[in-house]
Amino acid sequence: PPVVAPATAVTAGAVAGAALSDAIDAGLARREAALAAAAAEARRLAHNGQRRPPPVAVEVVGVEPVNVRLTAYPPAVQIQIAGRTLSAGQTIALKPGSYRVTLTLPGCPDCPDNDETLVVTAADDGEDKNFTFRYTPATLTFRCPEGGYVVDAKGKRYACNSSHKVDVNSARPERMVFSLFTAEGTLVRDRSIVVKQNDDIPLMF
The missing domain is CATH 2.60.40 (Immunoglobulin-like)
Incomplete structure (x- = not known):
């Protein structure tokens, strides 16, 4: 005949399973509370200008x-x-x-x-x-004829006569090439410039 587990054993197993589930739920709840507290502290420090x-x-x-x-x-x-x-x-x-x-x-x-x-x-x-690692971007202001646009070596496009954040890839100064195009897409000229992180440079075309 099939062996039937005693009711007390089944009950004990169910209680143990419920206790484990409760422990995991409690751990997850503490994790969420800690994350929320850390986020609130980060916002408070940022508001006060602290690290x-x-x-x-x-x-x-x-x-x-x-x-x-x-x-x-x-x-x-x-x-x-x-x-x-x-x-x-x-x-x-x-x-x-x-x-x-x-x-x-x-x-x-x-x-x-x-x-x-x-x-x-x-x-x-x-x-x-x-x-x-993310370096501090440089700020470049492209001075060029209205309606034109500038393109970097990676194909990213920038509007003329406005300032743009430009990513740098090294702690050392690096040479970048930018190309000026007319509104119709005709290449006008290229400009080469040395840029380092946190620079603020006006670039004339």
Whole structure:
């Protein structure tokens, strides 16, 4: 005859399952509350002109950590996460959750830290998480005939006689080429200029 589990065993299993579910729900609720508190604190500090607090982690309780490899460009970037400072390419064990990440570029005093958010899930075990350091854009004002437009080497288009934020890709000055076109799309001339982060340059065509 089939074996029937005693009612007490079934009840105990159900109680244990409910307790585990309640614990996970409580952990998720604490995670959401911590995220909301961190966001509110960041808004308060930003309003007061202060820097963000050190990186913090919000983890989901009751789950095992996973190994993720943190990569960054340029490779010299240092990564601060969960109270640790890592070099690009290192692996760290993190529980699934949301983490604040700070990217620092040593040797570049003019490069402000980058703040990022990393979300880790159980499916990320053994995966790479990639970050790219963002340099402070330059501001270029293109002085050219009304109706014309300027195009950079990547094909991005800028209106004449207005200021634009232009991404830079290095802490060092870099040469950029911009091309002036008429409203009808005829190439007028090219201009080459050396740009570094946070520059404010009027460019005459």
